[in-house]
Amino acid sequence: MNLNTKLIIVMISLLVISMLALFLLNQYAQDDLVREIQESSREISKAVQVSIEDITSEDEVSRLDDYLIEARKKGISEINIINIEGEIIDSSDPEKIGKKRELKKLEKGIRAEPEIGGGFRNFSQKPYEVVVPVIVGDEYWGYVQIKMVLDNIRNLQYSNFLQRLIASTMIFAVGIVVTIFFARRYTGPIHSLADDFKRVSTGDLSVTIPVKSNDEIGELAAGFNNMVEKLKEREVLKKRLNEAEHLSRVGRLASGIAHEIRNPLNYISLAVDHLKTEIRPEFCEDKEKLEELLENIKEEVRRANNMVANFMNFGRPLQLRCSMINYADFLEKILPVVRERFPEQHITLNQRISGVLPQLWVDPELLRTCILNFINNAVQAMPDGGVINLGASSETDLVCLTFEDQGKGIAAEDIDKIFKPYFTTKDAGIGLGLAITERIISEHGGEISVESEVGKGTKFIVTLPLRNEQRELG
Numbered sequence: 001m002n003l004n005t006k007l008i009i010v011m012i013s014l015l016v017i018s019m020l021a022l023f024l025l026n027q028y029a030q031d032d033l034v035r036e037i038q039e040s041s042r043e044i045s046k047a048v049q050v051s052i053e054d055i056t057s058e059d060e061v062s063r064l065d066d067y068l069i070e071a072r073k074k075g076i077s078e079i080n081i082i083n084i085e086g087e088i089i090d091s092s093d094p095e096k097i098g099k100k101r102e103l104k105k106l107e108k109g110i111r112a113e114p115e116i117g118g119g120f121r122n123f124s125q126k127p128y129e130v131v132v133p134v135i136v137g138d139e140y141w142g143y144v145q146i147k148m149v150l151d152n153i154r155n156l157q158y159s160n161f162l163q164r165l166i167a168s169t170m171i172f173a174v175g176i177v178v179t180i181f182f183a184r185r186y187t188g189p190i191h192s193l194a195d196d197f198k199r200v201s202t203g204d205l206s207v208t209i210p211v212k213s214n215d216e217i218g219e220l221a222a223g224f225n226n227m228v229e230k231l232k233e234r235e236v237l238k239k240r241l242n243e244a245e246h247l248s249r250v251g252r253l254a255s256g257i258a259h260e261i262r263n264p265l266n267y268i269s270l271a272v273d274h275l276k277t278e279i280r281p282e283f284c285e286d287k288e289k290l291e292e293l294l295e296n297i298k299e300e301v302r303r304a305n306n307m308v309a310n311f312m313n314f315g316r317p318l319q320l321r322c323s324m325i326n327y328a329d330f331l332e333k334i335l336p337v338v339r340e341r342f343p344e345q346h347i348t349l350n351q352r353i354s355g356v357l358p359q360l361w362v363d364p365e366l367l368r369t370c371i372l373n374f375i376n377n378a379v380q381a382m383p384d385g386g387v388i389n390l391g392a393s394s395e396t397d398l399v400c401l402t403f404e405d406q407g408k409g410i411a412a413e414d415i416d417k418i419f420k421p422y423f424t425t426k427d428a429g430i431g432l433g434l435a436i437t438e439r440i441i442s443e444h445g446g447e448i449s450v451e452s453e454v455g456k457g458t459k460f461i462v463t464l465p466l467r468n469e470q471r472e473l474g
Helices: 003-056 064-074 151-201 216-278 287-314 327-339 364-381 412-417 433-443 468-473
Strands: 076-082 088-091 109-112 127-136 139-149 323-325 347-353 360-362 386-394 398-404 447-453 457-465
Touching: 003 151, 151 216, 216 287, 323 327, 323 364, 327 347, 327 364, 327 386, 360 364, 364 386, 364 398, 364 433, 364 457, 433 447
Parallel strands: 347 386
Antiparallel strands: 076 088, 076 139, 109 127, 127 139, 323 360, 386 398, 398 457, 447 457
């Protein structure tokens, strides 16, 4: 429910409550007023009856004094009986007996008594005068003049006014309270939202607002959260763009210097091979030590050459030249290159290929690079020796290759970073081996996952899809 609907409902509710309260109060006031008028009319009728009995009676005893004792309680203050000559022949005020009244000035019926001498009279005690002619048969006997104060009726009117005023005040007070409630309920989140906007403007994109309602505030919070998510995505895209530009510059740099570095490396490698063939026992006292030194030089040249190759491969687009290969036979061709140094480092390599493995549709050279990167990482992770397990198994439409070592393991906070370019935990390394490997596997439509525990080892799991015709045969 939106804010406009809530406000309209509140205003309509207050209007209905106000009209209902005023209607009920008016009904009660009218009932009280009618009852009071009936009482006053009854007293007037009774006063007239007593006066008529008094004026038509031959008995000289006045009945007004006895009656007026009770009549005063109903607002009747004075009763005068006037004969047809205008003489007051009986009165509740003995001083007025015998006085004359001008019959022309007597207005029959009920009227407000005029103020005498322009003085101020209390508003709640305004007197009224009732003049009733006494007619017996066709003969006028005189008049009955009754003076009364209708305080009860005025009190009822005043009480009704106060009740209406109090009811209206209470209803509007409730309206004000409800308005303040809605104002705080809506302005509070708006102020909070303004503070969150300030935080976002300073670069803090961790801000989120819980959506607690379906009104405008809820829509505003949802829109704010959506905006923050879009800004996060934009920041991620910006970082990726910066990384792409950086990698592009690195690629151009690598392609520019690769040939310049490879040429002297190739020359050094050839020179080492030439020196090894020229070493003669009769001219060298410690031939084995010299050959070991030359072999170490060649190994370092090979490592530097691999770094240059990684730079070149990472800086240019991959072009797959796929063919069908038998994984077990493929391993037998490339493992001798790395097996020569295993005995010296006390490393054992085991192969665990389960069942008949389908042939792989891959680029042999690029897959060779991936396998050598995994094995080299395993060797560097086990400086004191250990076991490397190479596994392979097949599922319905996938081939799963595993590379497991017993090395130092990878810290949990670094697992998400190992496939990023230039990230490395080694003292000697450029951090491109696993990045290139992940890229090669992705180009083949596969995936890499890693399981590692510090101090126990690491296991890389590579899944490669089979070709459609292989799936159908499977």
